[in-house]
Amino acid sequence: MQERNILPAGQKVKRRSLNRKNCRCRFKCFQNIKEDDQQKIFRQYWALSYGGQRDYIKQNVKKETKAKRTTTSSSRRKYSYQYYLDNEHGKQRVCKTFFLDTLNIGEKTVSYTFSRNDGVRCQDQRGKKPGSRSRVISQEDRNTVREHIESFPTVQSHYCRKTTTRKYLEKHLSIRKMYELYREKCKSDDREPVKYWLYDHVYFTEYNIGFHRPKKDICTFCDAYEKMTQEEKEVRKNEHHKHLERKQQARDQKRKDKDRTLKEENILVVNFDLQKVLITPKMFVSDAYYSRKLSTYNFTTYDLSSRNVQCFVWNETEAKCGSCEISTCLYIHNKEVGEKDEIIYYSDSCTGQQRNLQFCIMCLLIVSNFPIKVIIHNYFERGHSQMEGDSVHATIENSTKRLEMYSPNDWLLAIKNAKQTSPKYAVREKHHTMILDFKECASSVVANRRKDTNGDIVHWNKIPQISFFSSTTSARITGA
Incomplete structure (x- = not known):
């Protein structure tokens, strides 16, 4: 199973990893760059800061004016790139596919790096531009979400109140309905609401509140028994059998x-x-x-x-x-x-x-x-x-x-x-x-x-x- 990173919105993406493939190109990349060298390059690149990664690309990729034309029609492509990676003999030229797979980056990362040709080291601008998508979520916004969630009256479970602290909202509510009510309140207060994912995250991580209170007790013993390992079930098999009897x-x-x-x-x-x-x-x-x-x-x-x-x-x-x-x-x-x-x-x-x-x-x-x-x-x-x-x-x-x-x-x-x-x-x-x-x-x-x-x-x-x-x-x- 591949490891995954979890984004703030709860979305899962694959964790970056080395993609070693035999490109079968004229540079013989697969034979010249051994797997150990490729792994070392990959780890060193992703250990760098944002600016360090851009500097690495500029040091190992050469941008040159396109020297040869193969067609008589005009082309939007004005430059060509030469890619290099280090091995035990020094810098070794490789093809574009092998270079991008080794670093696990896209072609746009290279082109964007060279579009910043002012000679100044690139700085990470993510989250620093004005606009709702990059707005930093303040503690005040989180507190507003908490206040709204706490404004709904809760009741205890009738059957399970002695064995759990979980409380319940009335059955006509849902997390989506609560968020819509939150947006209406923000609109009336002339305030910008947070995204749904944050409201959902605060609700489910900070509060022990559920919807649709159970009509009857869920048998905690049977439920726990079903989730036990086979070894644990063997230990408590007789007890569970008597319970069912x-x-x-x-x-x-x-x-x-x-x-x-x-x-x-x-x-x-x-x-x-x-x-x-x-x-x-x-x-x-x-x-x-x-x-x-x-x-x-x-x-x-x-x-x-x-x-x-x-x-x-x-x-x-x-x-x-x-x-x-x-x-x-x-x-x-x-x-x-x-x-x-x-x-x-x-x-x-x-x-x-x-x-x-x-x-x-x-x-x-x-x-x-x-x-x-x-x-x-x-x-x-x-x-x-x-x-x-x-x-x-x-x-x-x-x-x-x-x-x-x-x-x-x-x-x-x-x-x-x-x-x-x-x-x-x-x-x-x-x-x-x-x-x-x-x-x-x-x-x-x-x-x-x-x-x-x-x-x-x-x-x-x-x-x-x-x-x-x-x-x-x-x-x-x-x-x-």
Whole structure:
């Protein structure tokens, strides 16, 4: 593979190298100039400065007035050139092709050098002439680009925020769209914009900001495993195999529970998830991209037997999206399901929302105070949490793709009308007065939150299933 130089614009060009060819000319260049001598000449030439290279050409090329004419018609060619290179016997005349290939230069380089016949050593004038192409990029221009990039409000990844610092812009933006907005701003400020390549370079080298936040976690372990060498894969092969086994076990169990709930009325199987953040305002005008965005949250429950959907919607001025908020939504949902022998939950493995002590307290309160005998909460393997509720979020996103949202109430109406067929999505607006403090309840009720009855440490992020029983008002952790 040939080495390449990378230009500031990101364009790649071949690095200069010696081009040794047998020219088969009358000067016998290939025989008179050995490869070692040719390599030495090439290295010495490119070690010189710009002016030194021009002096070398003048010293080794003779420009003479054309002495012989072969045609009667007039010719634009008035001069001829004689080319010389050094070998162990001194200067040796060579042909033009061999000379240019040895130095890896073009014919225009020679002609331009001799066009500067004022006797003064040539100076490199690149980047010194007036004009936009040679304009030196100042630190002020770079700072202007940085200020513009930072003027766009960013949000954290909903699913990956605990494992990455990467932030995201709203999905309607792109690097090209941002650059066009930057040019408009420069025009309004009577300022000359930098080229696109520089804007792109600053964005991707100085900022950890992406577009189109992922709808679901990318499985970091599977992704890393695919990029490992064969030796590394062999070391972690067993671990990866168990990871895939747990993924399949969770899916197989959900399939069995779905079959059960279709046959038995007293069993309810529900999966739930929090949709990615819905932003307000959502408009397609330039000024809206710079405005501070208000986050709206949509927590969705999906009944696998009836396919009924409930959407609990609130904005960040009312509440956050932590464990108490999620637990409150399910507490309200469970109050209305009536008498059930068993409720089975399926969710992703987000520790901050539903894989924690606060959520367990909520489930214990449900089996203690409502006619529900058992609650079983199953967690999908991290990075593999595809479920039926995802189709609800996809429907909402598709139906609102071209709609503008001016307030959180617009999202409420849009979610209600997102599905065209029956049953429609049931939308419930949640206010801060509805939020129950399960953290305070956990602190006052639970003294031991780290060890089980056997004295073993409970690793919350590794729990695949938790069961809650009304008969004993206790919880049992399975397979941790």
